[in-house]
Amino acid sequence: MPKAMDQHVQETFLYLSQASQNTWTPNTDVYETPDVLVVKMELAGVEENDVTVTVEGRLLVVRGVRHDPCRQKRCSFQQVEIDYGPFERRVLLARPVAGDRIEVRLSHGLLTVQLPKAS
Template structure:
């Protein structure tokens, strides 16, 4: 698809995960950029300090679910934060994509603290849930 045929805006919906239940820690949502290219959509998620093994990507009904857990470096009871701006613990991001993208052909890579997911324009659709593997860069 040529760049001139790409709409200026997309009905991409970011949904906030449901609140944690009693006894559960809260879930945070990582910073995310979503942009169009000539080939499709790129989703770039800021996840510094993670290992790809700690990330999970799944797709169901046009919704891309990105989740995992970032552990803090201070587990001692003697550790007291003076400033704490980095989010730790469980995270989740839900991104609902419109028709026209082939999530079954999505490719993901994790490098230098960024998860990059490339979703090409669709030629066919897949309806059952499936995982998206993360490649090493």
């Protein structure tokens, strides 16, 4: 129980530190297979060259920007629900991973990061 509580506190701290910045936070799923941890993020409209993925120990950090197509134009909005600008998501991984062997793919608006488990 204390270990689960400690992880919950760490995840809450990560969420609050992200929320306090001037960024948006993409929706994220994290799951595990026998060999890898998989992190998926909704990044519709984000270009591959506008995303960076880093791993430091058990912390995965995804940063980038979704450009606002109306920024350079004169737009009169009827409704605004999509977040634009910089984003950041920090994910505390459940176990150590081989950070030098991660695979990253952005396809159809989903970023998929596969992190092989450390031996």
